[in-house]
Amino acid sequence: MQKATIFREYFVNKRRPYFFGFALLSISCLLQLLIPEYMGQFTDKLKGHELTYHQAVRYALLVMAAGFGVAFFRSVSRTYIFRLARVLEMEVRSKLFAHWERLSAQYFNNQRIGDLMSHAISDVGVIREVTMGGAFMVMEAAVLITATVTAMVITVDPWLTLFTMLPLPMLSVLAYTFNKRIQRQSTEVQEAVATLTSRVQEFVAGIRVVKAYVQEKAEVDFFTRDNQDAVEKNRQFARSNSLFGALSSGVVGLSFLISVVFGGVLVLNGTITLGSFVAFNTYLSLLMGPVENLGKVVNQLQRGRASEDRLLAIFMTEPDVVDDTEAVESIEQLDGRVDIKNLTFFYPEAPEPALRNISLSVPKGTSLAIVGRVGSGKSTLVHLLVRMYNPPKGTVFIDGHDIHEIPLKTLRGQVGIVPQDPFLFSSTIRENIAFDPCPHSEEDVLEAARLAQVYDNIIEFPEQFETTLGERGVSLSGGQRQRVSIARAVIKKPSILIFDDSLSAVDTVTEDLILEGLHSVMNDRTTIIIGHRISSVRHADQIIVLEEGVIAERGSHESLLAKNGIYADLYRKQQLDEAAEGLPAEECVEQQKPGMKLKGGLAL
Numbered sequence: 261m262q263k264a265t266i267f268r269e270y271f272v273n274k275r276r277p278y279f280f281g282f283a284l285l286s287i288s289c290l291l292q293l294l295i296p297e298y299m300g301q302f303t304d305k306l307k308g309h310e311l312t313y314h315q316a317v318r319y320a321l322l323v324m325a326a327g328f329g330v331a332f333f334r335s336v337s338r339t340y341i342f343r344l345a346r347v348l349e350m351e352v353r354s355k356l357f358a359h360w361e362r363l364s365a366q367y368f369n370n371q372r373i374g375d376l377m378s379h380a381i382s383d384v385g386v387i388r389e390v391t392m393g394g395a396f397m398v399m400e401a402a403v404l405i406t407a408t409v410t411a412m413v414i415t416v417d418p419w420l421t422l423f424t425m426l427p428l429p430m431l432s433v434l435a436y437t438f439n440k441r442i443q444r445q446s447t448e449v450q451e452a453v454a455t456l457t458s459r460v461q462e463f464v465a466g467i468r469v470v471k472a473y474v475q476e477k478a479e480v481d482f483f484t485r486d487n488q489d490a491v492e493k494n495r496q497f498a499r500s501n502s503l504f505g506a507l508s509s510g511v512v513g514l515s516f517l518i519s520v521v522f523g524g525v526l527v528l529n530g531t532i533t534l535g536s537f538v539a540f541n542t543y544l545s546l547l548m549g550p551v552e553n554l555g556k557v558v559n560q561l562q563r564g565r566a567s568e569d570r571l572l573a574i575f576m577t578e579p580d581v582v583d584d585t586e587a588v589e590s591i592e593q594l595d596g597r598v599d600i601k602n603l604t605f606f607y608p609e610a611p612e613p614a615l616r617n618i619s620l621s622v623p624k625g626t627s628l629a630i631v632g633r634v635g636s637g638k639s640t641l642v643h644l645l646v647r648m649y650n651p652p653k654g655t656v657f658i659d660g661h662d663i664h665e666i667p668l669k670t671l672r673g674q675v676g677i678v679p680q681d682p683f684l685f686s687s688t689i690r691e692n693i694a695f696d697p698c699p700h701s702e703e704d705v706l707e708a709a710r711l712a713q714v715y716d717n718i719i720e721f722p723e724q725f726e727t728t729l730g731e732r733g734v735s736l737s738g739g740q741r742q743r744v745s746i747a748r749a750v751i752k753k754p755s756i757l758i759f760d761d762s763l764s765a766v767d768t769v770t771e772d773l774i775l776e777g778l779h780s781v782m783n784d785r786t787t788i789i790i791g792h793r794i795s796s797v798r799h800a801d802q803i804i805v806l807e808e809g810v811i812a813e814r815g816s817h818e819s820l821l822a823k824n825g826i827y828a829d830l831y832r833k834q835q836l837d838e839a840a841e842g843l844p845a846e847e848c849v850e851q852q853k854p855g856m857k858l859k860g861g862l863a864l
């Protein structure tokens with residue numbers, strides 16, 4: 261996108277409606293010129309004692325009619341132009357949202373929520389102000405200044421007009437001087453507001469952590485500091501604006517002084533009539549508003565440019581995960597065979613790879629479990645399967661297709677991922693579960709909830725599936741949130757189902773019930789499960805152990821125990837932990853659920 265396209269494109273596309281609004285506004289401006297003319301005639305007649313009662317009433321009515329005409333055409337054109345700007349505001353905001361939706365997870369990793377909100381609200385608002393009030397003021401100033409100065413020259417005196425106009429170029433000098441300062445301060449105000457917004461957002465999202473660590477006072481101090489900073493930035497901005505306004509008014513006042521002194525001399529020596537002098541000063545008062553507005557418009561345009569630059573920077577950010585040119589539209593269905601060949605993956609700008617030389621195969625309908633220490637690359641590996649980030653070409657294959665050949669819509673429609681963070685939207689439980697482009701029946705929602713072992717919890721709420729969740733699902737426990745998140749993935753009946761450590765907040769009994777329940781729907785589908793508990797992964801057809809991005813061990817539960825390596829070590833530690841709690845690892849599940857013996861594979 262080229263520079264300055266938001267305004268340019270908009271004014272080019274809307275040139276006809278703007279021309280119509282401009283025509284209406286011009287009528288209003290021209291009607292305004294009648295008033296000084298009538299005032300001048302009235303004064304001359306009055307001074308010459310020629311004014312009859314009838315003529316006085318006529319002048320009063322003419323001035324009133326002109327006033328009504330001005331008000332009517334001005335308000336119609338204003339409403340018309342303002343409505344156009346509101347449409348632009350809506351369009352830019354929608355375009356921004358749509359663009360954000362196309363950007364990758366990596367983009368959002370590097371952004372503060374407050375900044376994003378400031379772009380969506382403040383910057384788009386400034387764009388609207390420029391095309392609304394700004395455009396209106398520019399049009400009014402252009403017509404009114406041209407017409408008024410012409411009328412002054414023709415109907416009163418060219419020299420008086422020239423001298424009176426002399427101070428006005430100083431306005432341009434002022435605008436130039438204040439130009440940079442106001443633009444910089446506008447950016448600082450936006451940034452301060454963004455910081456404040458981020459602070460509030462983080463505080464609300466992390467309220468439990470704040471309370472648990474008794475950080476209320478520290479948080480209030482941070483907030484107060486940011487709040488004061490925002491006020492100070494706004495104060496500086498307002499100070500520059502009002503100084504600019506005051507100096508502009510001073511310049512206009514100087515014009516009035518010249519008009520009164522020089523015009524008075526012209527009246528005294530008989531060059532112009534008293535009526536012309538009155539008309540001249542009335543013309544001058546008509547000019548004051550638009551000339552002052554020009555100064556405001558300059559400021560507004562500066563702010564508009566700053567906002568436009570920030571928005572263009574977003575629009576010019578190319579999404580790094582898109583359908584490749586080699587994407588094959590005809591791939592609409594996936595069976596679920598996963599092959600990874602010599603995959604080495606670096607996060608952008610990371611010096612070390614997060615994954616090194618990974619090779620593995622997961623046949624359709626089987627299960628793979630991934631274990632490993634914190635930060636060993638487990639989530640990275642599964643995120644690459646849904647192209648949250650781009651794996652190198654020729655490394656990740658599904659059903660034999662390089663993942664880059666699979667349209668994103670197919671890939672993400674057929675691979676269900678239950679993420680580590682079970683984020684829920686502030687809507688009903690039903691809407692959170694049926695969060696899929698494909699419509700789902702009532703029965704599908706209930707079945708998904710049953711499979712995820714959350715049905716019994718939901719029906720205990722007074723509004724059951726219609727229960728509205730607060731932001732991040734605060735009215736649910738961590739385990740319930742995880743299970744609603746599982747229901748959201750299983751309702752899609754994906755060909756590949758991925759659990760990214762998403763059974764950590766449920767007990768081992770519920771975990772087994774979930775896995776066993778899924779067995780019926782996942783019989784010929786592929787499952788990948790990341791888990792820290794051996795109980796989550798031990799039944800998988802194959803297990804890999806990641807260590808610093810490398811597959812350190814692979815095999816079945818039994819073969820890995822026999823190897824007596826990292827996996828066996830982990831297993832022993834977990835057994836000791838559970839024994840310390842008085843609950844032998846294996847006996848625990850089997851004692852609590854007599855008769856339930858998981859079948860081969862991952863019980864899926």
Ligand SMILES: Nc1ncnc2c1ncn2[C@@H]1O[C@H](COP(=O)(O)OP(=O)(O)OP(=O)(O)O)[C@@H](O)[C@H]1O
Binds near residue numbers: 366607614637
């Ligand atoms: N978006 C990112 N940008 C840069 N580096 C990242 C990003 N996400 C993860 N990493 C790094 O990649 C490595 C692997 O992270 P990953 O989240 O895959 O680990 P993990 O095994 O899933 O850890 P955990 O068990 O804590 O979930 C870590 O060193 C991490 O710091």
